[in-house]
Amino acid sequence: MIIKKQRRWFIKALTGIWLGGLGAVGLITAFSYLPRPPKKIFLKVKLVPNKVIVGPEYFLLLSAHGPIALSRTCPHLGCTVNYDPEENIFICPCHQSRFTLLGRYISGPAHKDLKPLKLKHTDAGFVLEIA
C-alpha cells in the first residue's frame, strides 16, 4: 500500500516537472517573439551640408530641414542600400531601387521610401535609434 502511494506520488511529481518544463519552454518561445527594444547608437559627429555619413545600418545627413537619419535596409527585400556620390542618390545594389537623399522612392521594385530613424540631438552628439 505504502509502495503504491509512493509510486503514485513519484509519477505525479514527474508529470508536474514535465508540464512545468514544457510551460517554461513555451514562455521562453513566446518571449522570443516579442519585439526587441531598439538599438541605440551614440554618434559624436559634425554634420556638414551635402555630406552623407554612411554607417553600417544608417545614413546620417544634414538636410534643409535639419539633421535626418535613414535606415540602410531596402524596403523591397532587405538588402543594404548604398550611397552613390556620383548621382548623389541612394541605390539598392541588389535590384537597383533608387531613393533621394531624403529617402523618397524614385524608381525600382521597392515602391516605398527608406525608413526614417529616430534621431535625438544632444550637446554631446546624436543618439540614433535602430528598431
Added chain:
Amino acid sequence: MTKWLSWGVTATLLIATLSGIIISYPYHEEHPLISTVGIETVVPFGDFFRALHYFSGQLTLLLLWMHTVEALIKRRAQSRPWWSWSILILSLPAILFILFTGYVIRDDETGFSAGRIAEHLALSIPWVGKYMNHLFFLVSQDGVHRPWLIHVYLTGLVLGGTGLWHFRLRLLSLLDLGCWATICTALSLVWPASLVAPQETTLVKGPWFFLGVQELLRYLPPFWAGIAYPSLPVVCLFGYYWRPRLATLSLLLWALSYGIFLLMGACR
C-alpha cells in the same frame, strides 16, 4: 553516360563533404566573414580546401542537373517506382539549397545580400512564411546560424539519401573517385573560390544560378518571382511521372524563360 553521371554526383558530393569537414574547423559561424578570410589567408592550405569545397559543390549541382535531364530523355521515371523518382527530384532543390546556404554562410557581399533576400522571400510565403524563416534563415536576428545548420544537416541527409541508393547498386570505385578528385583539384589549383569584399557598390550579383531569380525580382512581386516561379520545375518534375508530355513541355518553356532571365542578370 548514366553511370558516369550518377557516380560523378556521388563522388563530387563526397569530396565536397570531406573538404567541408576540414574547413568547418577553422570556420566560426559567429564571425563568418572574418573566419572565411582566415581560411583563405592564415590556415595552411585553407584556400585550396575552400576552393576544393566550392568547385566540388558546383560540380555536384551541374552533374545532378545533367543526371536529371538524362533521366528525362531516357524516360527513366516510368521504369522506377514513384518514390525513387521523387528522391531524385527532391535531391535537386536540396543540392541547390545547400549551395545557396554555402554562399550565405560566408557572409561576404554576395552572401550577406543573398541571406537578406532569402529571409524576405521566406516571409512572403502566405501563412507559413514566418515559420519557414525561423527554421531556415532569420539572418537579420540570428546571423548565419540557421543557414549554417541547414548547410550541414542537409548535406548529411542528401549524402545519406543518394548514397544509400547508389551504394545499394555497387560501391563507389576508387577510379571514379580519383577521376573526379583530380578534376576538382585541377579547378581548385587554377581558380580561387569566390569571395567578394563588402564595398560601397551599386550592383551586387547573387550566386550564378540565382541570377535569373534576381533579375525577375526587379519586375514581379517577391512571392511570384522568388518562390512560385523557381518552384515550377520541381512541380513539373514530380508531375512527369504521371503526365510526361505536359511536364516536358512546361519544363522546356520554363528552362527557356529562365535562361533568358539568367543571361539578362549576368549581362548587368
